[in-house]
Amino acid sequence: MQSIEHLSERIIEEACALKASDIHIIPRDQETLIQFRVDDDLIEKHTMKKDISERIISHLKFLASMDIGEKRRPQNGALTISTKNVNVHLRLSTLPTIHEESLVIRILPQGKIPHITHLSLFPATTNKLLSILNHSHGLMVFTGPTGSGKTTTLYSLIHYAKRHFNRNIITLEDPVETKSEEVMQVQVNEKAGITYAAGLKAILRHDPDIIMVGEIRDRETAQIAIRASMTGHLVLSTMHTRDAKGALYRLLEFDVSLSEIEQTLVAVTAQRLVQLKCPFCEGICSPYCKKLRQKRRLSVYELLYGKNLTAVIKEAKGEVSSYYYPTLKDVIKKGIALGYLYPHSYDRWVFKHED
Numbered sequence: 175m176q177s178i179e180h181l182s183e184r185i186i187e188e189a190c191a192l193k194a195s196d197i198h199i200i201p202r203d204q205e206t207l208i209q210f211r212v213d214d215d216l217i218e219k220h221t222m223k224k225d226i227s228e229r230i231i232s233h234l235k236f237l238a239s240m241d242i243g244e245k246r247r248p249q250n251g252a253l254t255i256s257t258k259n260v261n262v263h264l265r266l267s268t269l270p271t272i273h274e275e276s277l278v279i280r281i282l283p284q285g286k287i288p289h290i291t292h293l294s295l296f297p298a299t300t301n302k303l304l305s306i307l308n309h310s311h312g313l314m315v316f317t318g319p320t321g322s323g324k325t326t327t328l329y330s331l332i333h334y335a336k337r338h339f340n341r342n343i344i345t346l347e348d349p350v351e352t353k354s355e356e357v358m359q360v361q362v363n364e365k366a367g368i369t370y371a372a373g374l375k376a377i378l379r380h381d382p383d384i385i386m387v388g389e390i391r392d393r394e395t396a397q398i399a400i401r402a403s404m405t406g407h408l409v410l411s412t413m414h415t416r417d418a419k420g421a422l423y424r425l426l427e428f429d430v431s432l433s434e435i436e437q438t439l440v441a442v443t444a445q446r447l448v449q450l451k452c453p454f455c456e457g458i459c460s461p462y463c464k465k466l467r468q469k470r471r472l473s474v475y476e477l478l479y480g481k482n483l484t485a486v487i488k489e490a491k492g493e494v495s496s497y498y499y500p501t502l503k504d505v506i507k508k509g510i511a512l513g514y515l516y517p518h519s520y521d522r523w524v525f526k527h528e529d
Contacts, residue, residue, distance in 0.1 A: 312440035396428035
């Protein structure tokens, strides 16, 4: 069992050295494949015998307090691993397949939160985000797909607010991905009755200045978030929509009225995490080169606020209004034209029917 522990640690340390976001342990007919997701790419790293991979999965499931004997149903778990080289939080997800059990491990490094000025490809966007953070109350929504850097942006913003404005900040997340000593963090626990809606109600009685809600995912959470932003709190949250304008229509689907949106919504941001063009490699950057580079990806933002946000709300009411703001398509085009981004970034992140 000792060798399985060392093998598990070695795989995790190797993934962390490459700054991989996920480890995939995928069973096949005769063997098991180990893959790392590095930036947007899946890299095949190892193949091993199935009996060894099964013991690794069982070992990690045990550490994550998952049911080792249950292999027919999907399971989720989490654990923190401290080795001589890394200290990371891991989220585990198993899935039964036709070739035994598959395991995907999301790696959440517990290092220093990056400063907000180090996140955006274009510094002007950072200044706009910080200016919106000056609001004493209202709702600010961050949209984008999984892995687009929304949580990192949120934590960078609330840390900035804590240090510069000395705000009382409480977060409500499922799960808490990044542990922080500077803010009060609440973990959603549905078995204990702490849902997003119930947790948000309790937080409102805890005298917060800024509330970070991990995700607005249902009608009740949306309406409590709106109510909190009306009563003197700045609420930051995320949604899964294609673009900034889509968040407004998602709120309408959650039975939030247009008048409430008009009173509370101060800004919507659509975000993508894009690969920076390697100055050394011809074409796609090699995994070895990626390991040596400090900065491999930065965020691009589509910001909807002020007069443009008002115009979009009027459009949702059926009124004719004109507006223009740089969309993700425009920002990515600019990054490609200036030589910061690969041309394929446009094909990956921009919907064709927008052209």
